[in-house]
Amino acid sequence: MNKYYPHLFSPIKVGRVTLKNRIMSAPMGLPEQSENRHLADFNIATHEARARGGAASSCVGDCCVSHEGRALIKQMCMDDPLVIPSLTRCARTIKRYDCVPVMELSHAGMFGMVPGLANPEATGRTSYGPVEMFMENGTHVVAMDEAEMARIAECYADSARKALMCGYEMIILHGGHGWMLNQFLSPAVNTRTDEYGGSTENRCRFPIRILKAIREAVGDQLAVDFRMSGDEIYEGGYRIDEGCRIAQCLEPYLDMIHISCGNHEVLDNFVRTHPDMFYEEGCNVQFAAEVKKHVKIPVACVGAISDPAMAEEIIASGKADVVCLARALVCDPDWPRKARAGKPEEIRTCMRCMACQSIVPTTRLIWCTLNPECGNELDVRCVQPPRELKKVLIAGGGPAGMQAAVKAAERGHHVILCEATGALGGQILCEKHIPFKKNYYKFSQWLIRQVRSYKNIDVRMNTPVTRELVDEIAPDTLICAVGSVDLVPPIPGIDKKNVLFPADLSRDTMPEFGDRVVIIGGGLVGCETAVHLKREGKKVTIVEMKDNWAQDAHFFHRVGLDVELRGQVEILLNTTAKEIRDDGLVVVGADGEERLIPADTVFVGAGRKPLSDVREALRDTEADPEFFAIGDCVKPGTALWAVHGGYFTALNI
Numbered sequence: 001m002n003k004y005y006p007h008l009f010s011p012i013k014v015g016r017v018t019l020k021n022r023i024m025s026a027p028m029g030l031p032e033q034s035e036n037r038h039l040a041d042f043n044i045a046t047h048e049a050r051a052r053g054g055a056a057s058s059c060v061g062d063c064c065v066s067h068e069g070r071a072l073i074k075q076m077c078m079d080d081p082l083v084i085p086s087l088t089r090c091a092r093t094i095k096r097y098d099c100v101p102v103m104e105l106s107h108a109g110m111f112g113m114v115p116g117l118a119n120p121e122a123t124g125r126t127s128y129g130p131v132e133m134f135m136e137n138g139t140h141v142v143a144m145d146e147a148e149m150a151r152i153a154e155c156y157a158d159s160a161r162k163a164l165m166c167g168y169e170m171i172i173l174h175g176g177h178g179w180m181l182n183q184f185l186s187p188a189v190n191t192r193t194d195e196y197g198g199s200t201e202n203r204c205r206f207p208i209r210i211l212k213a214i215r216e217a218v219g220d221q222l223a224v225d226f227r228m229s230g231d232e233i234y235e236g237g238y239r240i241d242e243g244c245r246i247a248q249c250l251e252p253y254l255d256m257i258h259i260s261c262g263n264h265e266v267l268d269n270f271v272r273t274h275p276d277m278f279y280e281e282g283c284n285v286q287f288a289a290e291v292k293k294h295v296k297i298p299v300a301c302v303g304a305i306s307d308p309a310m311a312e313e314i315i316a317s318g319k320a321d322v323v324c325l326a327r328a329l330v331c332d333p334d335w336p337r338k339a340r341a342g343k344p345e346e347i348r349t350c351m352r353c354m355a356c357q358s359i360v361p362t363t364r365l366i367w368c369t370l371n372p373e374c375g376n377e378l379d380v381r382c383v384q385p386p387r388e389l390k391k392v393l394i395a396g397g398g399p400a401g402m403q404a405a406v407k408a409a410e411r412g413h414h415v416i417l418c419e420a421t422g423a424l425g426g427q428i429l430c431e432k433h434i435p436f437k438k439n440y441y442k443f444s445q446w447l448i449r450q451v452r453s454y455k456n457i458d459v460r461m462n463t464p465v466t467r468e469l470v471d472e473i474a475p476d477t478l479i480c481a482v483g484s485v486d487l488v489p490p491i492p493g494i495d496k497k498n499v500l501f502p503a504d505l506s507r508d509t510m511p512e513f514g515d516r517v518v519i520i521g522g523g524l525v526g527c528e529t530a531v532h533l534k535r536e537g538k539k540v541t542i543v544e545m546k547d548n549w550a551q552d553a554h555f556f557h558r559v560g561l562d563v564e565l566r567g568q569v570e571i572l573l574n575t576t577a578k579e580i581r582d583d584g585l586v587v588v589g590a591d592g593e594e595r596l597i598p599a600d601t602v603f604v605g606a607g608r609k610p611l612s613d614v615r616e617a618l619r620d621t622e623a624d625p626e627f628f629a630i631g632d633c634v635k636p637g638t639a640l641w642a643v644h645g646g647y648f649t650a651l652n653i
């Protein structure tokens with residue numbers, strides 16, 4: 001028995017399958033597969049990392065049972081027999097680590113082949129769903145008739161056969177979030193008047209028909225799990241009481257039920273289905289706990305679970321039998337292994353910044369702000385050890401500098417990490433008083449622990465790197481990660497006492513904000529600060545020169561910001577700050593009119609200025625080491641660029 005998390009690390013039987021612990025890797029599609037929509041070697045490497053990290057299972061997400069049902073251009077289609085080799089190799093790789101290979105089967109229904117950024121190849125203006133309708137983008141949704149339903153049921157059965165043949169031991173049917181099976185379950189979408197619409201039992205009929213077809217095809221040779229939204233969380237959708245009844249209807253055909261929430265019909269819901277940083281940890285476990293009271297089969301829960309102690313409590317208290325982790329394993333695939341060893345402090349905790357989700361519809365890659373290896377596992381594994389060990393001097397102990405130091409030290413180099421101030425952490429220190437950024441702040445503490453754990457990193461605090469110091473140390477490599485400073489716009493009154501800057505938030509105690517706050521700058525920093533302040537009960541106004549706000553935020557993070565700000569914080573676009581006075585901010589509005597916004601505090605989130613003078617001075621020294629500049633001192637950006645810059649620069653030394 002594991003002495004740290006005994007419930008979390010106890011095995012459980014699901015159908016014929018034994019999971020070695022209660023941690024399943026939640027379904028995640030890997031849209032970056034090869035051009036022909038088969039798993040690429042680097043996709044398999046991602047699964048291998050999760051399997052090696054100690055999860056009980058790794059799931060190949062969103063395998064579409066029929067090509068017209070894909071929502072993304074690069075989605076695996078199970079009606080293409082050529083998917084079999086790579087799927088088989090993936091299953092075999094997962095199994096090497098005593099990890100159960102799982103396949104998720106899905107069909108997007110009315111969202112299948114819908115043209116859009118996510119699916120630019122789609123030509124179809126026709127898709128299939130429970131009822132006929134015309135979508136806003138002009139797609140004609142054809143109501144599925146008997147023959148089409150029979151065909152789709154057979155597609156599921158055939159996909160299950162293929163999954164079994166490829167070596168998968170469990171399948172998860174995606175019946176949540178708004179895809180086809182959820183479209184049938186949802187009273188908001190499914191308004192059919194035949195035996196497939198109306199009552200709960202009728203709306204369950206098509207998913208049950210599919211489950212029966214699967215059982216006929218594979219019997220109990222595969223464990224069958226059904227992922228559903230316990231609560232669709234929107235008006236017109238079903239709520240948790242009906243979610244429990246749906247679970248009961250499906251139960252006889254299942255080995256496990258997996259309770260998520262939400263529906264794509266409402267964009268705001270997306271950041272609840274995939275809880276963003278503004279939601280509490282484990283905010284959706286309640287739905288699984290409710291379903292668990294009504295069924296006898298094992299229940300899996302999902303959503304913002306990142307703390308092993310919380311996961312243990314969920315299992316121990318009987319809220320659910322299994323926890324599914326998606327982003328927690330994106331951020332640290334070794335999460336289960338570290339928890340099992342009783343070292344939760346070694347886990348790199350996901351901060352739910354939505355970077356991983358937001359990139360899927362655009363570049364169709366996966367990445368993680370805090371884990372540069374995610375999606376690059378294969379590249380990273382193939383990197384050769386350094387040809388010679390070097391003396392590496394790093395200027396700046398922010399996220400870029402620390403990450404570079406850790407990676408360079410891991411590769412065996414001798415690292416001297418110099419920080420000009422008395423604290424490591426750089427920009428992240430501005431987040432320490434913001435509750436919803438606590439996992440980002442935690443990352444800085446994690447990096448500091450990593451830095452301190454390497455004997456070959458010599459940390460020198462209060463040590464600005466000057467040309468003289470470089471010449472004195474004479475490093476082989478110099479990494480400049482000196483960062484940026486708050487931009488101070490030339491606005492009259494900018495030096496008044498009622499003005500605060502982001503850097504002020506890094507003080508030991510949070511500076512005092514008055515009850516009425518005007519924020520100059522509607523970028524990410526300004527908007528996140530606005531969320532924090534309005535949650536503190538302040539009246540907040542954002543003033544932005546451009547015609548849009550938070551343009552620098554990851555797409556889905558912006559959705560979450562919108563949920564938080566809409567109707568609660570006034571955002572004035574095309575508006576210029578003219579003068580800061582003791583009683584507020586004078587602005588020139590979109591209409592050219594000048595007016596005073598009364599305020600007690602003016603917060604200036606007007607952007608950042610790279611310390612380019614320092615950078616350029618260091619570039620050209622007598623010692624003339626190999627030189628790299630990374631992070632904000634090159635171009636202020638998100639944490640992702642800093643962390644990745646640090647990691648990959650050090651990897652190549």
Ligand SMILES: Cc1cc2nc3c(=O)[nH]c(=O)nc-3n(C[C@H](O)[C@H](O)[C@H](O)COP(=O)(O)O)c2cc1C
Pocket residue numbers: 026027028029030061062104174227260273274275302303304305324325326327328356357360366
């Ligand atoms: C990058 C990414 C891809 C995902 N792809 C899928 C998918 O293909 N199928 C699915 O059912 N859920 C998918 N999800 C949703 C997750 O399975 C999970 O329900 C959600 O992220 C909430 O869990 P978390 O807070 O542990 O991340 C995806 C999530 C992420 C972050």
